[in-house]
Amino acid sequence: MPSSLYVPPPGLTIRPATREEFATAVDWAAAEGWNPGLDDLDAFFAADPRGFWMAWKDGAPVSCISVVRVSADFGFLGFYIARPEARGAGLGLAIWEAGMHYLGERTVGLDGVPAQQENYRKSGFEWVGRNVRFTGTPAALPPAPAGIEIRAAEPGDLPAILALDRACYGAPRDRFAAGWILPAPGVRRRSLVAIRDGGLAGVGTIRDCRAGFKIGPLFAPDPEAARGLFAALCALAPPGAAVSLDVPEANAPAVAMAEAAGLVPAFETARMYRGEAPDLPVGWTWGVTTFELG
Known part of the structure; x- marks a missing residue:
């Protein structure tokens, strides 16, 4: 399992976010129509305080991901969002790579929206069922x-x-x-x-x-x-x-x-x-x- 920190591309800062910083990502999720809960973050951070990552470019947040280390053998990925104005520049891919590095060789689960499912397959994820x-x-x-x-x-x-x-x-x-x-x-x-x-x-x-x-x-x-x-x-x-x-x-x-x-x-x-x-x-x-x- 990788132990060193992921090194982001030049000009991009990627690191675990604080609870207060990640509240911005929850707002992004709401804008995507995901309808987050009003009091989710404290429970989420209890699962893995270092499992909620954000990327900043020129001091502004541009993308996020949650990569919760549930156990030594299992992790779960979510909150994979790049700001609309930041898409197409590799900023989503950069935080994806940082998050997957953090999860290491664990089995990883996710609930993927339709627009991303083919990308997840290319990254080695296999479909097991549909949630409605x-x-x-x-x-x-x-x-x-x-x-x-x-x-x-x-x-x-x-x-x-x-x-x-x-x-x-x-x-x-x-x-x-x-x-x-x-x-x-x-x-x-x-x-x-x-x-x-x-x-x-x-x-x-x-x-x-x-x-x-x-x-x-x-x-x-x-x-x-x-x-x-x-x-x-x-x-x-x-x-x-x-x-x-x-x-x-x-x-x-x-x-x-x-x-x-x-x-x-x-x-x-x-x-x-x-x-x-x-x-x-x-x-x-x-x-x-x-x-x-x-």
């Missing part, structure tokens, strides 16, 4: 059936939640997942769990975004628990608010659930990996946590 963002004002949904309790997530649930997250994600990301599911006071994310027979049957989180709300993750091995959680999470949004759910297309019951709620496709990505892709139980993922970190 379903968005809209959800219709009234039936509650969880008898035998499934839906309630707020609590610290005592965390060991089971982290085990489920590792199974659905394919790598341990406990620091990120713990802060995402059980955020600090004032953070605009709320998480619910489904309990059946005294054990965890599913977990889901809803968060405030630039426009409306997103649900993610929505992880549940139990389909009835998944639907009950989805209904309860949608009910946490104000009446008439738009709710989005990023659904793996291969999970047909999840697609049907989103469609039955009146949500419609609005955006898509491809899950791709460089290296050996993890063998994931796709039927357990009813909503991807976040396209930026997987």
